[in-house]
Amino acid sequence: MTGAAAAPTNTGTTTNTGTGTGTGPGTGAKGHEGTSGLGDLLLNRMTTPAGYIGTTPTGLIGRSADLERLAAVTADPDAGLVTVTGPAGVGKSRLVMEFFRHRGTGPGGGVEVFDFAQVTDTSVAGLMLRQLREQCYEGSPAVRKALERVAAGKHTLLFDHYEDVADDLAPLLAEFRRSCPQVRIVCVGTTRLGLYGERVVRLGPLPAGDPAQDAPLSAVPAVELFVQCARAVRPEFALTAENSRFVLALCRQAGGLPLAIELAASQITLAEPDLILERFAHDPGALHRPDHHPYSRHSSVGGMVSWVLARLGTEERAQLVRLAVFQGPFTMRAAAGVLAGCHGADHRTMERLIDKSVLVPDDGHGGEVRLTIPHAVRLAAAGLLARLPAHAALRRAHAEHFRRAAAAGTGTGPETRADLLAAFDHWREAGDGGAMAVIARALREQSPTAAQALHCLRLTEEALRAGVDDPRLHAGALEAAGELALRLGAPPARAHLTRAREAHRAARDEQGAARCLALLGEEAYAAGELDRARRLFEEAYASGAGPAVIAGRQVALRLAAVLRDAGDLPRAGELAMTALGAELGRDPEGGAGALLARYVLATVRWSEHDSPQARALFADAAEQIGTLPDTAPERPECLEFLTVTLARWHRAADWQRVAATLALADHLRRRGGRPRPKHLHDRVAPVLAAAAGELTAAEYARSRRSGPDLGWQAALRLIPAEPPAPPSEASADVRSDVAATLTKRELEVALLVAEGLTNRIIARELGIAEWTVVNHLRKVMRKLGCQSRVQVTRRLSA
Incomplete structure (x- = not known):
């Protein structure tokens, strides 16, 4: 259907099929004077190809949650205006197309799509919209009639790629909502309209994998999209042990942006992922596609970035360039610390950047909002920043902010790793070993993988070579280097830890010296020197480091593991029970420490x-x-x-x-x-x-x-499953006064508690409900005058 003949339907999903080339009456300002107003503008000039909502060559990846959010918002009867927004190239049109293609608009509804990307001259469209807005203010009956004509029988009107006419379209849509409240309007673009009652669904880039998680690489949404797009041009492409790390690095270099990932994957016909990554890292803007895309206006990363920057005002562009000093997500608190205040007008400018999806907000840890600049846009803005005289001062302020944050141990979560590395580079150039050591210490907490730990070890050793004047900081850096080397099985571990222990003693830090002593025990244990490990752990335990946690484990627990492996099972079991009692004393619910204590106790019992x-x-x-x-x-x-x-x-x-x-x-x-x-x-x-x-x-x-x-x-499932032996057989070894105090079932429960079993496994052993075990244990404690499971164990073994 085209033009005025485009009669709407009340069943399913409908689209117009006009060419939208801007020819015919109403193309220019003079021609507009003879048009029929809104009906001609919308029904003839800005209709999309039928393929906007139709069959797609590929499936939508990683957007299930976004589809659910869109469904929840549009299902609200009061959601008359819904805006789907997000950075350029994030896949907004693709998501909305998929939503309406699969879900439709509900009973008795249809969809009419108006795609401003199909308009050759948006300035003409803007002029027409302004004239129609003036007519709306005059209350022209012809305009209202045209509005009703467009909306007759429609359930949803969809406006896409409206950014260039947003200022002129917004008031017209407000009038549309007043005239036709039964019609739902969905707008898709990088800019919020800012109308009253507007519901916003914001899209972000695809997840590109968390180094701390061990999810299969093929299940990472960004990687999955790359593989799908690569197979579209090279069907035999597959992830392998050789190319997977380059594919993952490509997706992270693309910042998870679907457009950049698709363009990178399209190069797979000529190059392998490692070569594509090299080209992408050198010149990300060079990625392009030669063919037309049905629901994207951008054919290259460089073109997309230029399009984004061209739509920013002078103040917005200047603020974006300054914010490009951040390498990753940042908070308003960090921005204020680096940009010398960032208040008043700067806040309003940043709000406009958020509205234009140049800053993407996300809820961070503790409820503090984090802001992210899309990766390709940030790289372009950082290039502009590097040419400004203020670059050196901003970089110094950025490095100082993260040095202070690292020293205080606040605001340096995993998302700040790139900024911490940039800060380290600055302090390296300044030759400040103390600041380098502070940054390296913060990076150690964010290095879960072996590669990251090795990199952090090298940075820490580099800080030590540069010179750390503060005695405590110097001792801490040596300890960090030793702990990292120990984790990696690197030879310098013993030397670093020995020097760290001496440095802690010189700084009169006995707790630090005890930590190093226990870490030296870990090093001996890893080397298979069980006698030396036992001596070191016993010395650490006797020196008052018993309650100290080393790498998340108590010294007593580590000593128990060493004694177990050395064959001293009775003492190993005793120490494991001591560690379990200490953990339950600090946390009656039993945290990770209690879990590890139960594990060591279980290994001792099975070894016996x-x-x-x-x-x-x-x-x-x-x-x-x-x-x-x-x-x-x-x-x-x-x-x-x-x-x-x-x-x-x-x-x-x-x-x-x-x-x-x-x-x-x-x-x-x-x-x-x-x-x-x-x-x-x-x-x-x-x-x-x-x-x-x-x-x-x-x-x-x-x-x-x-x-x-x-x-x-x-x-x-390797563990053999056999019927358990009746626990009552052991009752003969229990003191007569205890056996006389408890019933047979209570004694059975008490004996299994003494074995270190949890309520769940006791219930499974005795064939009773877990809640019944809890009730029996309460009675046991009351009758024996005990306050904890550990006291029950000691009473039975006395």
Whole structure:
């Protein structure tokens, strides 16, 4: 349907099919004088191809939550005007097209699409809109009739790419809403209209992967989009171990912006991802596409950036260039600290930049809003900033702000890593080793991967070489270098930690010296020197460092693990119970420390004897260990202990799963950057050799390859499941006064509590409800005069 013949329909989704080329009556200002007003302008001049809402060659990726948000907003009867906004190239039109293509507009509704990108001369369209607005103010019956004609029978009117005529379109839409309140209006563009009652759905770039998470690379939305677009031009393309890191780096270089990702993927016909990344990093604006896109006005990243900058006012552009000193997301607090105030008029300018999607807001930690400049736009603005005289002063203020934040330990979350690195570069050039050390310390908390930890170690060592005058800061930098080297299994760990301990003593920091002593114990443990590790941990424990937490674990707990591996199981169990009691004393609900204490206790119990209860205790602890981050060192150790103990008790039956489980442990160790301790490596090697002997070469290789994809629960199914022995058999060893005080069931519960089992596993052991276990335990505590599970254990073992 075209022009006045475009009769609306009340079923399904409808679009107009006019060419929108700007020919015919009403093209120029003079021609406009003879038009029929709004009806001619909208029904003849700005209609989109039918393909705007139709079949698409690819699926929409990573936008499920955004579609749900749009659905929730449009479902509200009071949402008469909905604006879908976001940065240029983020995929706004694509999202809205997908929404209406799959969901329609509800019963009895249709969609009429007006795409201003199809207008050759937007200045003419703006003039026509202004004249119509004047007619609206005059209350012209012809205008109202035209409004009703456009809206007759329609449920939704969709206006896309309206940025160039936003100032003229907004008042006309306000009149439209007054004249036709039954019609819903959806606008799609980078700029908010600013009308009363406008509901805004803001889109952001696609997630490009979190280094701290171990999600499959193919499930990262930005990577998934790259692969989909690459296969559109090269069907055989696939992620491999060789190219995956370059694809991920490409997506991050693109800032997760779909347009940039699509343009980068389109180059796959001529180059591999590593070469595309090199070109993209050198000149991101050079990425372009030769063909026309049905729902995007941009054909290159450079063109998109120029389009964005051209639509900014002088003050807006100047403010954007100054803000480009930030490398990543920033808060208003940070902006005020770096830009010397940033109040009053600057605030209003930043609000306009947000309205134009040049600054993208996002709720940060603690509810403080973070602002992000789209990556390609920031790079262009940073290039302009580098040529300004104020660049050096802004860079110095930026570095000083992040030095202060790092020293205070506030405002330096993972999202500030790029800014901290930029600040480090400034202080390196200034030769300030103390400031470099402060920044490196903050970066250490944001280095979950092995590559990041290695980079942070090099920065810390560089700060030490530059010279750190403050004694405590110098000792802390040495300790940080030692801890990072220890985590990576690097040789300098012992030297750094020994010097750090001496530096802490010289600075009269006994707690710091105790921490280094415990870290030296960790270094000895990793080297397989169990006797030296035991001596160091015992010295740290005796020096009053017992309650201190080293890398999230108590010294007593680490000493228990060393004694367990050295074969002193009775004392290892005693220390594990002590650590568990201390953790429950600080947190009755039991946090991560209690979880780790239960795990060590479970490994000691299973090492002592192979009983159903010991295996059940280990299974429960291992299941909880599986909830820790993938980079936690206890996760691979748990799997390795499982396979070694199964082999020790001759209970290894599924050798394919044993081999896969150890491969999963290897994967987790690489992920966390922590090599396997030597003594544990010596125990794992015979298990792998036994698996290789039990399996064919093909089975063994297949099992090892499948390891990284093995689920945690699948690995734990290696633990044999047998009916538990009746716990009442142990009651003969209990003091007669305790046995006489408790009922048979209460005694059973008390004995299992003494074994370190949780309420859940006790319930499973006894075949009763967990709440029943809680009630029995309360009665036990009351009868025995105990206040905690630890006291119950001590009473039974007295």
